Amino acid sequence: METNTYLVLRIRDAAASFDALQPSVRGAGAAGGRGAAVDYHIETSALDEQDYRELRQDRAVAVIAQPMPVGLIAPLAGDPAAAEPAPVDGATWGVHVTGALQSPHVGHGVTVAILDTGIDRDHEAFRGIELVAKDFTAEGDGDQDGHGTHVAGTIFGQATGGIRYAVAPGVRRALIGKVIGATRSATTKEIIDAIQWAVDGGAHIINLSIGFDFPGLVRTWTERGMPVDLATSRALAQYRDNVRWGTAAAITGSHNSQKRGCSSGAAGRLSGMCTTSQPGSISRIQAWRQVPGMGSPGLLHTRTDRRSQQRMANCAR
Incomplete structure (x- = not known):
């Protein structure tokens, strides 16, 4: 059978x-x-x-x-004729509007995990930073897309050309999990494995830019001979089960312990998909911006306003 x-x-x-x-x-x-x-x-x-x-x-x-395929949430293409916003106080417009320039916290002592398309280790923005990489796509290390490198630079890249690009340039250690490849991307199973790897590696913050690949799952079932309506119904059931699974895992872990106002799971276990209050556990911070997708209640998209920065700093202490 x-x-x-x-x-x-x-x-x-x-x-x-x-x-x-x-x-x-x-x-x-x-x-x-x-x-x-x-x-x-x-x-x-x-x-x-x-x-x-x-x-x-x-x-x-x-x-x-049953594990479901995931895909990269890629940014929309901008107008190539649009002018790049001018730097403000020696930093990019993005760093300025997040309030990062006014924050006393720059990431010292914080380990960040990025589960994305990989990273370009040789980029000058990552000089002096310990990068621990693991491939979950079977394609090998490296970043053929560039998205993971961009995300890493936005979070902890060092200043280049006298301009600050990152919200947390004080980070000196990062875990880079490649979960999106050029020809193969992870499923929710590999995402869970990657999150647990990051937790075991001491990550305080885990960043993902992924969502369920529902159209891809429907296409997979139809390519196996299923009628479109049956393939869509099966994909919907699979989507529902993965959302419920992620909800249960996050809720279970988020109620198991507390530290400085940050809910977390017990050591060595998977709970939410936001920040960890200590190595070996992940917590779920509801104040962070979230959008529908994988996990509960959704994907992690870091927000760097002062309240979020203070909570991240408290969790990392």
Whole structure:
């Protein structure tokens, strides 16, 4: 019988339950509407149809999802005739409008992880920065697209030509996970592996610019002989399961511990997709701008206003 790979979020607390419409995973002893700490485990399993049906009946399993392909959220092409905004106070317009110039925090002691298209190690903006890279696409290191290099430069690149381009030029260590390749991109399984790699590597902040590749998934099923309506229905179900899986993982971890006002999962476990309050855990900061996509409630798009910078600094201490 044919088997498929599934992501499984298993709740080890037999008294715990998960409802995607509720704000938390409820454990034994939960009071006041808040979820108690819940012990959970993320696993990948190869299941045939019968195994899948049996596992869905397991009360210890919160969510099961078949991995879904993801793709880069690429920026829109600008008008080539448009003039580049003039630098302000020795920095690009973007650094100026975020308020980064007025912040006392520049990233000292913070490790940033970027899960994107890779990085151009030889770019002068990354001189003096320790770059730890890992490829999750099987294409090898490097950045054939340029998007990952651009993101890295925006976050922690060093000044070039006397102009500051980055919001956090004090960062001296970065984890670069290549999850988007020229011919192959990751699925939600590899994204989870990449996030866990970043957590294990001591990342305080994890940046992603990805979303579900729904059209690509429909195309995959139709290329395998499915009628378009059936392929679309199956892709929608897969999308739903991945959203519920990400929601459950984020909510479970975000209620497990607190540190200086930053919710986080227990050490060594995956929870949300924003910043980590300590190496080995990821937390979910709702104040950050998020858009619909992978994870819960969505993709991480860093925002560098003063409130976010202060919260990032508190988490990194």
